[in-house]
Amino acid sequence: MTVLDTRALNRATLARQLLLDHADLTVLDAVAHLCGLQAQEPQEPYVGLWSRLRAFDPAELSDLLTGRSVVRTHLMRRTVHLLTAADALAWRSRHDAMLRQRVLGTYRRELDGIDLDELAAAGRAVMSDDEPRSMTELARALAERWPTPGPRALGEMLIVALIPMAQLPPRGLWRTKAGVRNVPLSSWLGREIDPPTEDRSDPVGQALVRRYLAAFGPAASADLRAWCGLAGLPAAVAAIREELVTFRDERGRELLDLPGMPRPDPDTPAPVRFLPAFDNALLGYHDRGRIVDDAHRGLSVAGARVVLVDGRVAATWSVEAGSVNVTPLRRFSSAERTAVAEQGEELASFLSDSESRRVRVATAPG
Secondary structure (H helix, E strand, C coil): CCECCCCHHHHHHHHHHHCCCCCCCCHHHHHHCCCCCCCCCCCCHHHHHHEEECCCCHHHHHHHHHHCEEEEEECCHHCCCEEHHHHHHHHHHHHHHHHHHHHHHHHHHCCCCCCCHHHHHHHHHHHHCCCCCCCCHHHHHCCCCCCCCCHHHHHHHHHHHHHCCEECCCCCCCCCCCCCEEEEEHHHHHHCCCCCCCCCCCCHHHHHHHHHHHHHCCEEEHHHHHHHHHCCCCHHHHHHHCCCCEEEEECEEEEEEHHHHHHCCCCCCCCCEEECCCCHHHCCCCCCCCCCHHHHHHHHHHHEEEECCCCCCEEEEEECCCCCCCCECCCHHHHHHHHHHHHHHHHHHHCCCCCCCECCCCCCCC
């Protein structure tokens, strides 16, 4: 079995994540290809798409949100994702049990003894008027009947797990600050969520595996599980295994992939890329060593914005007073420093509507 070293996996990841070359895709097609973008920080997907698409116009994503072609909702790993409407409707019920268990993992004591199906029915009754509500407003509407858990536990179980919800614009629109207002997902999108299937081969899981591998492969089952939060999808993987190709990584793990997908030469040059907080390219794997050193692995879950140099996390970045500030994690060569500065100028221009191209690259550690 062919062994793919870390650099080979890195270049495959960059290619699948649209980070090796800017892609000539529509915004909708890019969101679909990436299986959604993590979006609890509402403005971050704009940088993620800017780094991936040629001539990205943020107004296109805002228009897709207001036009209900993409939607903000809780899904993978119990986090807010920006997904196409079609994927949100097709995938939500497959995630229901995981979402319940993850909320219970946080609030088991507060929710002890509560019939969750009864709570869900009561919550749906409140939301049946299609009036947008915050989590707190929905919880308070039911607090007299369930006073013990408190609004946070009650609200999270309702909004995150029991009632599939859409977070409405203006939340998530370009350069717009707005609180979270929720309505039922099916009401907002005008179509019922696909019901759970009783097919033991897990057809929805099969679709998730194929889509994941197209955007993240080659990858191990543990990587798939880390991405979606589901328990590895063993029935789905088994059902499609004959159509997959397999590799090993340097640790001996089996890696799954779709045939015919990009696996570039490990020596393929990788351009500098600025990634937003919680980017797919980092959080889509259990073993993130293909893109970030172990010493800096915590950056991905801490919400740091990172810079890829030669395909790997080599710096963090922030914005202050219109200036993109880069903090290297290692020493840059002269060519690397120039490339980071040039890409930082482009990012500053994007974020400021061409009013600023200021970038500051700090001195490297050591």
